[in-house]
Amino acid sequence: MESNKQPRKIQLYTKEFYATCTLGGIIACGPTHSSITPLDLVKCRLQVNPKLYTSNLQGFRKIIANEGWKKVYTGFGATFVGYSLQGAGKYGGYEYFKHLYSSWLSPGVTVYLMASATAEFLADIMLCPFEAIKVKQQTTMPPFCNNVVDGWKKMYAESGGMKAFYKGIVPLWCRQIPYTMCKFTSFEKIVQKIYSVLPKKKEEMNALQQISVSFVGGYLAGILCAAVSHPADVMVSKINSERKANESMSVASKRIYQKIGFTGLWNGLMVRIVMIGTLTSFQWLIYDSFKAYVGLPTTG
Structure with a gap:
């Protein structure tokens, strides 16, 4: 005898709903960010030293030739966590x-x-220690540590506590909060616009069609995000690698800006547009695919 029992659905705005979305965020962000570690490595090194490589391709070639092919994934662990x-x-x-x-x-x-600003403000408190390890690992040659645990121990010992992990929190907020505000708001509006010009209403589309809209909306939103947040991204890399002991954030930022100038804030922009556009589109693809898989509506 066949059962007529319907699969249990997750109720919106319950603890289970938020836990599911949290898990979706982990699945969407950890693997995607860490998968583009090679691009991020070249970008960070160029932000710190624009003369280091003449192009991204040359950067990859030099890293492989001088350090070995595995080193293109320097910072993978810290990025993933x-x-x-x-x-x-x-x-x-x-x-x-x-x-x-x-x-x-x-x-x-x-x-x-x-909503996006509040969420990112809190999320960056968790991200910041690992971002500090990643940036220092990627911008010191040879890398100052072998893995996340090694990096954590060394940075903790050097600063005598957690101070070293959060010296870049303000520029990280300055980079990530505008980025996320742009990412979520532009995505919501772009997706709404796409649905408004399609012949079918969102509710009439199947999961694959809705997820395809999320992918396109995510890529377009990612391009905007990259441009909005890039100057702060450069400053985060510079501060994490060049800030002097006991130097205040404002003094360090002013000194670095005087050194690199306005144009220096845009070093590596094209790499970041490709990186963030691809990253954002796949994050929305994965996140909304996961939501659809568990029976939740896609975003937007």
């Missing part, structure tokens, strides 16, 4: 704060901006 934690806070937090703020304000751009 850090961005898995950040993804948990970013996506799970966004879903939570979007619902919370929507109960206070009319749903729309203001809610998207507030």
Whole structure:
């Protein structure tokens, strides 16, 4: 006898819903960020020393020739751990704060901006220690540590505590919060626009069609994100690698800016556009695919 029992659905805005979205964020962010470690490695080194490589391809070739092919994945572990934690806070937090703020304000751009900013602010507190390890590992040659645990021990010992892990928190917020505000808000609006011009309503589309919209919307949003957050991304790399002991954030930022100038803030932009565009599109693809798989509606 066949059972007519329907599979249990996850109720929206419950603890189970937020836990599921948090897991989706981990799956979307950890693997995607760590998979582009080679691009990130070249980008970070060029931000610190623009004369180091003449192109991305030459950068890869020099790293492989001088350090071995495995070294193109320098920083992989710290990236995977850090961005898995950040993804948990970013996506799970966004879903939570979007619902919370929507109960206070009319749903729309203001809610998207507030929810994404709040989620990213908290997510970066988890990301920052691992971002510091990653940047230092990628911009010192040879790398100052072999893995995440080794890097954590060395940085903790050097600073006598957690101070070294959070010296870049302010520029990280300056980079990531505008990036995430742009990422989520532009994605929501772009996806809404795409649905508005398609012959079918979103509710009439199957999961594959909805996920395809998420992928396209994610790539377009990623291009905007890269441009908005790039100057702060350069400054994060510079501060993590060049900030002097006991130097304040404002003094370090001013000194570095005087050294590199306005144009220096845009070093590596094209690499980052390719990297972030691809990254963002695949994150939305994975996140919304996961949501669809567990029976939740896609975002937007």
